[in-house]
Amino acid sequence: MDKSYKVFLNEKDIPRQWYNLAADLPGTLNPPLGPDGNPVSPDMLAPVFPMNLIEQEVSTQRWIDIPEGVLELLYRWRPSPLVRARHLEKALNTPARIYYKNESVSPAGSHKPNTAVAQAWYNKEFGVKKLVTETGAGQWGTALAFACSLLGLECKVFMVRISFDQKPYRKLMMHAYGANCVASPSNETQAGRDILEKYPDTPGSLGIAISEAIEEAVSEPGGKARYSLGSVLNHVMLHQTIIGLEAKKQLALVNEKKVDVVIGCAGGGSNFAGISFPFVSDKIHGADIDIIPVEPASCPTLTRAPFHYDHGDTAEMTPLLAMHSLGHGFIPPPIHAGGLRYHGISPLISHSVNEGLMRPEALQQLECYEAALLFAQTEGLIVAPETSHAVAQTIREAYRAREEGKEKVILFNLSGHGFLDLTGYEKYLNGELTNHSLSDEDLNRFTESLKKYPAPKTSKVQTG
Amino acid sequence: MDKSYKVFLNEKDIPRQWYNLAADLPGTLNPPLGPDGNPVSPDMLAPVFPMNLIEQEVSTQRWIDIPEGVLELLYRWRPSPLVRARHLEKALNTPARIYYKNESVSPAGSHKPNTAVAQAWYNKEFGVKKLVTETGAGQWGTALAFACSLLGLECKVFMVRISFDQKPYRKLMMHAYGANCVASPSNETQAGRDILEKYPDTPGSLGIAISEAIEEAVSEPGGKARYSLGSVLNHVMLHQTIIGLEAKKQLALVNEKKVDVVIGCAGGGSNFAGISFPFVSDKIHGADIDIIPVEPASCPTLTRAPFHYDHGDTAEMTPLLAMHSLGHGFIPPPIHAGGLRYHGISPLISHSVNEGLMRPEALQQLECYEAALLFAQTEGLIVAPETSHAVAQTIREAYRAREEGKEKVILFNLSGHGFLDLTGYEKYLNGELTNHSLSDEDLNRFTESLKKYPAPKTSKVQTG
Numbered sequence: 001m002d003k004s005y006k007v008f009l010n011e012k013d014i015p016r017q018w019y020n021l022a023a024d025l026p027g028t029l030n031p032p033l034g035p036d037g038n039p040v041s042p043d044m045l046a047p048v049f050p051m052n053l054i055e056q057e058v059s060t061q062r063w064i065d066i067p068e069g070v071l072e073l074l075y076r077w078r079p080s081p082l083v084r085a086r087h088l089e090k091a092l093n094t095p096a097r098i099y100y101k102n103e104s105v106s107p108a109g110s111h112k113p114n115t116a117v118a119q120a121w122y123n124k125e126f127g128v129k130k131l132v133t134e135t136g137a138g139q140w141g142t143a144l145a146f147a148c149s150l151l152g153l154e155c156k157v158f159m160v161r162i163s164f165d166q167k168p169y170r171k172l173m174m175h176a177y178g179a180n181c182v183a184s185p186s187n188e189t190q191a192g193r194d195i196l197e198k199y200p201d202t203p204g205s206l207g208i209a210i211s212e213a214i215e216e217a218v219s220e221p222g223g224k225a226r227y228s229l230g231s232v233l234n235h236v237m238l239h240q241t242i243i244g245l246e247a248k249k250q251l252a253l254v255n256e257k258k259v260d261v262v263i264g265c266a267g268g269g270s271n272f273a274g275i276s277f278p279f280v281s282d283k284i285h286g287a288d289i290d291i292i293p294v295e296p297a298s299c300p301t302l303t304r305a306p307f308h309y310d311h312g313d314t315a316e317m318t319p320l321l322a323m324h325s326l327g328h329g330f331i332p333p334p335i336h337a338g339g340l341r342y343h344g345i346s347p348l349i350s351h352s353v354n355e356g357l358m359r360p361e362a363l364q365q366l367e368c369y370e371a372a373l374l375f376a377q378t379e380g381l382i383v384a385p386e387t388s389h390a391v392a393q394t395i396r397e398a399y400r401a402r403e404e405g406k407e408k409v410i411l412f413n414l415s416g417h418g419f420l421d422l423t424g425y426e427k428y429l430n431g432e433l434t435n436h437s438l439s440d441e442d443l444n445r446f447t448e449s450l451k452k453y454p455a456p457k458t459s460k461v462q463t464g
Numbered sequence: 465m466d467k468s469y470k471v472f473l474n475e476k477d478i479p480r481q482w483y484n485l486a487a488d489l490p491g492t493l494n495p496p497l498g499p500d501g502n503p504v505s506p507d508m509l510a511p512v513f514p515m516n517l518i519e520q521e522v523s524t525q526r527w528i529d530i531p532e533g534v535l536e537l538l539y540r541w542r543p544s545p546l547v548r549a550r551h552l553e554k555a556l557n558t559p560a561r562i563y564y565k566n567e568s569v570s571p572a573g574s575h576k577p578n579t580a581v582a583q584a585w586y587n588k589e590f591g592v593k594k595l596v597t598e599t600g601a602g603q604w605g606t607a608l609a610f611a612c613s614l615l616g617l618e619c620k621v622f623m624v625r626i627s628f629d630q631k632p633y634r635k636l637m638m639h640a641y642g643a644n645c646v647a648s649p650s651n652e653t654q655a656g657r658d659i660l661e662k663y664p665d666t667p668g669s670l671g672i673a674i675s676e677a678i679e680e681a682v683s684e685p686g687g688k689a690r691y692s693l694g695s696v697l698n699h700v701m702l703h704q705t706i707i708g709l710e711a712k713k714q715l716a717l718v719n720e721k722k723v724d725v726v727i728g729c730a731g732g733g734s735n736f737a738g739i740s741f742p743f744v745s746d747k748i749h750g751a752d753i754d755i756i757p758v759e760p761a762s763c764p765t766l767t768r769a770p771f772h773y774d775h776g777d778t779a780e781m782t783p784l785l786a787m788h789s790l791g792h793g794f795i796p797p798p799i800h801a802g803g804l805r806y807h808g809i810s811p812l813i814s815h816s817v818n819e820g821l822m823r824p825e826a827l828q829q830l831e832c833y834e835a836a837l838l839f840a841q842t843e844g845l846i847v848a849p850e851t852s853h854a855v856a857q858t859i860r861e862a863y864r865a866r867e868e869g870k871e872k873v874i875l876f877n878l879s880g881h882g883f884l885d886l887t888g889y890e891k892y893l894n895g896e897l898t899n900h901s902l903s904d905e906d907l908n909r910f911t912e913s914l915k916k917y918p919a920p921k922t923s924k925v926q927t928g
Contacts, residue, residue, distance in 0.1 A: 006539070149841045172886035173846065176846055176886065176889045176893070177841070177846075376640055382637065426640075
């Protein structure tokens with residue numbers, strides 16, 4: 001019987017291919033649509049993304065080789081540890097065996113660098129000199145700044161103004177990695193200037209920041225810049241699958257032959273896709289696995305929003321994506337899990353939910369903070385507020401295993417640490433936080449806007 | 465030829481004994497002295513520390529078993545990774561092979577939990593219910609709060625007021641771990657009230673905070689509380705030796721038979737002792753190793769201060785320790801490496817320097833920040849400002865190896881990450897930082913106070 005806590009995988013045993021769920025999903029994926037309602041062609045995306053990443057975006061090949069150059073970048077922190085949460089198990093008095101993949105060990109502190117280094121590497125291969133992106137709470141901006149720093153690429157980040165002002169540490173990390181981080185809306189783009197003229201005191205939004213980033217990327221002379229996105233898109237999910245692929249190898253090292261439950265928090269969907277897609281493959285091929293994306297009750301994309309075509313941004317600049325969406329005008333309440341406040345979610349995850357391959361759950365933030373504090377006081381790590389949703393669902397499943405008297409194996413993704421998110425914990429401890437649920441009235445109001453877009457095809461009944 | 469970056473040690477191969485340098489040091493160690501000038505007896509320390517730790521403090525046994533209960537606590541993050549800094553080597557174009565021990569992976573983010581969990585465990589074994597300590601920048605307070613949280617002990621931290629106000633994140637981390645962190649001077653102790661009456665606006669000091677912590681610990685009814693210190697003392701150094709002992713095993717795993725240079729930053733001395741003491745043992749037994757503690761030029765304890773008996777605190781409450789000291793009234797300039805601003809340093813390290821076993825260096829902070837940024841842009845990690853001193857010296861030694869055309873093996877301790885210390889980086893990038901050197905006048909002024917204390921015995925000429 002293995003008694004270890006941490007399961008390390010040697011660098012030589014790192015997965016050398018990413019897993020592409022699009023190759024295995026039942027049903028037909030709905031393609032992204034352009035403003036004319038017709039599918040977007042790769043050429044139309046060329047000013048925004050390099051062609052090598054566009055090819056990955058539309059690929060249906062099951063396994064895609066990870067270039068040696070990307071592996072060299074990933075080795076800085078990968079393979080990440082798989083940890084048996086024995087102390088949490090004991091505190092819960094559960095027969096379940098709980099494992100977590102610790103993605104907080106990356107230099108940027110979350111899973112985001114898995115795709116950031118891959119995207120930066122492919123862009124550099126393609127001859128791109130500069131990457132432009134947006135960031136909300138700052139995790140993605142930090143990750144891309146880190147990746148560009150390693151590869152000597154210029155990096156520009158439009159950071160939502162309210163976060164820029166309230167979360168200075170993330171901005172400072174981007175500066176330390178040599179990136180240029182500016183508050184959005186800024187005076188540096190037409191989109192930014194237009195907004196500032198109308199609303200000089202706006203706190204900004206992710207939608208505005210995306211518009212600024214795309215504008216700057218496509219208008220750079222000589223086409224030397226491209227835009228980079230940290231979630232939602234297929235190639236981003238692809239790059240994250242290394243998380244689940246490593247976890248499989250590590251579970252085998254400690255003779256775990258079967259996983260019963262796979263859990264991850266879900267905003268745009270990238271960390272959840274990373275831990276779960278290799279197990280979704282097993283499920284498609286007959287395995288009995290409960291695969292649970294966990295979202296905040298205040299932003300219930302998978303549990304309550306309709307499956308529909310919608311824009312990825314508020315300013316309607318992106319193609320239309322077929323996804324569960326609360327409407328791109330959705331304004332989430334100010335919960336502390338900033339990374340989970342997105343109106344949409346990855347089309348691949350949306351499709352998987354529609355096909356019954358995943359069982360989404362929505363949780364309230366008070367339960368999540370309580371769970372995170374129990375985790376800190378047993379396992380030691382203070383997790384990000386986003387990750388606390390995965391921890392809370394894990395505790396629910398561990399109690400369920402106890403009620404059922406079953407020795408279940410539960411795997412969850414510890415997507416990031418909470419070193420820079422401690423104000424949320426403090427407010428929770430001071431009793432200053434409340435739960436938020438989206439009212440039916442608000443749900444209807446925000447999703448009303450979806451009616452002007454085409455309806456995607458779906459083989460099953462909509463979840464929303 | 466091994467090509468890996470990270471060298472993992474399995475949990476089953478973790479060192480099971482700490483190494484006690486006091487057993488091997490040449491010459492005679494000068495004992496701590498009480499107010500009467502006579503050596504302090506263990507009984508006199510009993511109200512402050514539990515007897516099992518006092519026994520370790522005075523032990524001359526070479527190897528001391530790590531209790532199974534402490535190992536269970538350490539497994540949460542230990543063994544820590546040893547990393548080959550191949551990207552830094554390449555950037556420096558050096559024939560040296562550079563390795564670093566990554567202590568930033570602990571849940572509190574530094575090496576401090578190595579002794580915090582041991583101290584908390586021994587205190588709990590002894591029946592203690594509550595630990596009281598002080599903290600400057602907050603690293604030690606966080607570590608002890610973490611340790612007490614795991615073991616269910618009450619924890620009280622007196623945090624220097626200026627840090628309490630300016631570094632809220634560390635305070636919030638302590639709260640998340642369930643500790644009671646108060647600004648010092650406080651109204652909760654006589655020492656604090658006396659100071660506040662005279663100087664209501666004082667920013668506080670480590671010396672005052674120590675006084676408050678000891679007072680609260682010894683005056684707790686029923687003797688249920690004890691005081692805990694995070695550096696300087698022998699038992700603290702002992703607990704940290706697991707760092708160097710692990711490193712030796714990991715170097716053997718990649719067939720490194722000989723280490724040429726061992727480097728760590730040095731404030732009170734605990735992380736430096738941790739990485740270096742097992743190698744000091746080799747040096748005593750004939751090995752040719754350059755062992756370098758690195759301190760800030762603004763606080764040149766080992767490079768310029770006399771070896772003398774002095775108090776550990778400003779308020780003169782602690783026993784007199786034989787150490788290199790700038791005088792307990794020393795006021796360091798406000799450099800960002802808060803953990804290196806202590807007036808004294810571990811007696812074991814002081815003695816080793818006197819015996820010629822270590823070669824201390826003092827560096828300026830601008831060189832250290834520049835080094836840390838190169839490290840971030842090659843290896844990826846943003847290190848703590850304290851750690852940047854070790855990085856800068858490593859770079860110096862790597863260049864020296866290049867000049868000499870030698871394939872040296874350099875090992876340094878990455879004592880902590882810089883996630884909560886980013887303002888220093890920002891000021892450096894904005895050109896707002898300057899170098900600080902201690903003037904001879906100030907050195908003489910601060911060390912004048914030492915003359916009233918006895919002179920320790922030393923077999924060699926003083927370094928200061």
